[in-house]
Amino acid sequence: MGKFHVVELEADHPGFNDLEYRHRRDFIALESEKYDGSVGSIPLIEYTETEKEVWRFVAGNLKKLNDKFSCEQHIEGLKLLDISFEQLPQLRDISEKMVKYTGFQMAPVAGLVPTKEFLESFATNIFPSTQYLRHHSQPGFTPEPDMVHDALGHSGGLCDHTLTDIVREIGLAAALADEQTLKQLERVYWFTIEYGLIWEGKKLKTFGAGNLSSFIDIQRCIEAKEWHRPFYIEEVINTPYDPTIVQETLFIVDSLADCLAQVRDFCRSIKQVN
Numbered sequence: 001m002g003k004f005h006v007v008e009l010e011a012d013h014p015g016f017n018d019l020e021y022r023h024r025r026d027f028i029a030l031e032s033e034k035y036d037g038s039v040g041s042i043p044l045i046e047y048t049e050t051e052k053e054v055w056r057f058v059a060g061n062l063k064k065l066n067d068k069f070s071c072e073q074h075i076e077g078l079k080l081l082d083i084s085f086e087q088l089p090q091l092r093d094i095s096e097k098m099v100k101y102t103g104f105q106m107a108p109v110a111g112l113v114p115t116k117e118f119l120e121s122f123a124t125n126i127f128p129s130t131q132y133l134r135h136h137s138q139p140g141f142t143p144e145p146d147m148v149h150d151a152l153g154h155s156g157g158l159c160d161h162t163l164t165d166i167v168r169e170i171g172l173a174a175a176l177a178d179e180q181t182l183k184q185l186e187r188v189y190w191f192t193i194e195y196g197l198i199w200e201g202k203k204l205k206t207f208g209a210g211n212l213s214s215f216i217d218i219q220r221c222i223e224a225k226e227w228h229r230p231f232y233i234e235e236v237i238n239t240p241y242d243p244t245i246v247q248e249t250l251f252i253v254d255s256l257a258d259c260l261a262q263v264r265d266f267c268r269s270i271k272q273v274n
Contacts, residue, residue, distance in 0.1 A: 042092035058148050088147070104164050123172045
């Protein structure tokens with residue numbers, strides 16, 4: 001495009017040819033550099049009316065689907081954080097509340113973080129999160145994590161001790177992982193924290209942020225029974241995925257406690273090797 005941008009977008013990104021959007025992404029990315037590790041240093045973003053409308057549109061659609069398809073930990077977490085489906089929240093406000101429940105905080109980043117760095121951050125109770133919004137032309141879709149994904153997808157679960165134990169185990173193991181093992185840990189993360197399904201009695205719900213932040217995927221992931229497989233860690237670590245397409249493999253855990261037990265056993269095997 002003949003101009004340097006802090007945030008590089010792929011040519012097929014919905015906002016690639018929107019200079020106003022790209023300047024906005026650059027500004028929010030530079031703001032994230034003010035973060036020094038403390039919750040109080042998370043920058044407050046003065047969101048535009050367009051960004052607020054994107055939030056209201058997506059959150060409003062998700063609100064109608066949450067009770068039917070979202071796991072109880074997600075729903076209760078959003079209540080604890082007092083996240084509004086009408087008003088776009090600030091990452092600082094979310095973290096100030098979250099850290100009181102599980103010790104985790106959401107740390108602002110400009111965009112995608114390298115896998116090892118991303119996973120390792122979990123070991124120190126840090127969850128890298130974005131502050132920008134998806135492009136307004138496609139509010140139901142985002143090719144990358146955004147504020148909707150992180151605030152409406154991840155934050156609720158990060159108030160739950162069992163789920164944060166799973167995240168922390170992955171982080172501790174990632175610090176010791178070689179390239180092959182890191183790939184396996186990435187798959188564990190993907191098929192649980194991003195796209196995990198869970199039984200609540202006889203009802204199937206989702207606890208994965210990729211589903212929880214998409215009013216298209218949240219229903220489809222539950223109803224697409226041909227994609228469902230029981231969660232066995234050995235199968236999970238050997239199942240590749242493509243983040244650019246609709247997920248056609250979804251693993252179901254019996255409970256977060258069972259998921260934690262399997263993840264912990266796998267992570268212990270990594271620690272023993274090292």
